Amino acid sequence: MPVIAVLALDGLPGHHLTTPGLVFGTAAREHPGVAYDVRLCAVGGPGTVRLGPPAPAEAVLPYGLADAAEADVLLLPAHRDDGADPAPALLGTLRAAAARGARIGASGTGVLTLAATGLLDGRRATTAWRHTGELARRHPRVAVDPGGTLVADGPFRTSGGMFGGLDICLGLLAEDHGERITDRTRRELLSPLTVHAERVAETIDRTLADSGGLDATLQWLETSLHLPLTPARIAAHAGVSVSSLNRRFLARTGLSAPRYLLGLRLQRVRDLLERTDDPVEAIAARTGFGSSATLRPHFARLTGTTPRAYRARHRRG
Template sequence: MSTVALAVTDGMLHFELSVAYEVFGTGPPGTADPWYSVVVCGPGAVRFGRFRLEPDRGLDRLPHADTVIVPGWADVDEAPPADLVDAVRAAHEAGARVASLCTGAFVLAAAGLLDGRRATTHWAHTRTLAARHPRVEVDPDVLYVDDGSVFTSAGKAAAMDLCLHLVRLDHGAAVANTVARRLVVPPHRAGGQAQFVTAPVPEQDDHPLAELLPWAIERLDRPLTVEDLARRANMSSRNLGRHFRSVTGTTPLQWLLTQRIRRAQELLETTGDSIEAIAAASGMGTATTLRRHFQRTVGVPPDTYRRTFRSLRPGAR
């Protein structure tokens, strides 16, 4: 069982802490693989807003975890606590993968874990992070960055995206999608997607595409067009494009392609279906089309992806 340690301190952002606990704390029903063991680690009782939290263990527990999650905290003008910085550095040196949510990136940067790496944080603080830590390649225009053993995310909803990305790495797309459905959030948003500084992604399902997106996901095997989506949403194609850019950061067709790739990945992971059958089920039409788009998006052909995934998870069908 993989251990996820949540590193807490005074003044932390409770939304990001809650997101991590929700994602890693409870596994989806029927999951074959052992789920995570979550432990909250801190220097003692910590306060955030009007709340007080008693950690399960001290910060000395971090180096024993497989994954360390560092939520953000409110006052980025202050240097992060030295004991937290030292514990996070020690955890990484011991082999743990370390992920920051929102302004938790300042802790990773102070620990030297982001030197020479690309990283991100909430868009409102990217300039501060870059100025304070010039050896960090700060990218202000992405939701999260996967740099091998070190991960950073932007704020709020992007914290959920990164946590689901970690689940996807550990358990595959099907399980990550199940967790996303339980939490009523989109199953996948690529890390390179824009943070939408001028029009943030809504955290509630009250945006104009709230009904359209799940409707389309249920029909990925069909030849959907922009006109089909616009008709279903009862709006013009031009208006639909504006809403897609605002809500998803991309165009309707690019969003559809991303969902089709994710569906293909899930089928490659969980079934023995032929590439032709998966191409049809994911709406790609032909195996040739699937291979072309899959290679360009994922970086490897579908057959290689399936073999790699199965070599990592011997129990997969």
């Protein structure tokens, strides 16, 4: 029976702690032959872990890091991040797991901790939108995907983590037991009423998007690329929720708001490289990337080259 170790640090939201058991437990209950041993492991050793928002509380966990030593899968949920170096024992556990071929998933701020091991260097990874800049700053060798949706690279799975790593868990389930069981498990977990409500909302948002309801916001983005444009800030400008914003962007542009914004920024970078002599560092700041270290991996994925090499080849005049 595969062992899944959930590595719990102080400050993790309660649903991040319970989501893995909910997903794998539901799959095992509904499908004979599916079995998992889910262990909730307090990183500081068996005992109490303090849960964070939205419902601060305490949870007493029966396992510690030692119980993750032979786990087939290690999951590192979001947790409180104060910028301090992760515990050496935790980093050692993650490195040892990777060395023996275990799969490792991290969501939200858990991705920052996983990146501290060096295991994500040279790989693609994502995290919650508000932490992508921090991930790129602290770990410039990680190719940060700003979308926040599930990224799988080798044995590592990372995500934004809004739903407690649900996408990571379902992805692991699909790898182990196929899409049929995973789809049934997903339907079991998601209320039909919620699905119906989402379809109604999508219809409304598509109508509004098609009628020009995003025009003002799209124009504003064009002139505001230097600003720290989070989904929440863009949604506030459009006067909608973040989830509604992304549905409207998908209906209008075929992309989520973060993906659309990234495309705008990269196009502006290319334009500035072609027609100005501005330093790459200045261009990165003007287009919202903050630094050339953050810009480079995105630019390389788009063009297959560096900003300086691109400028040398495409300089106008």
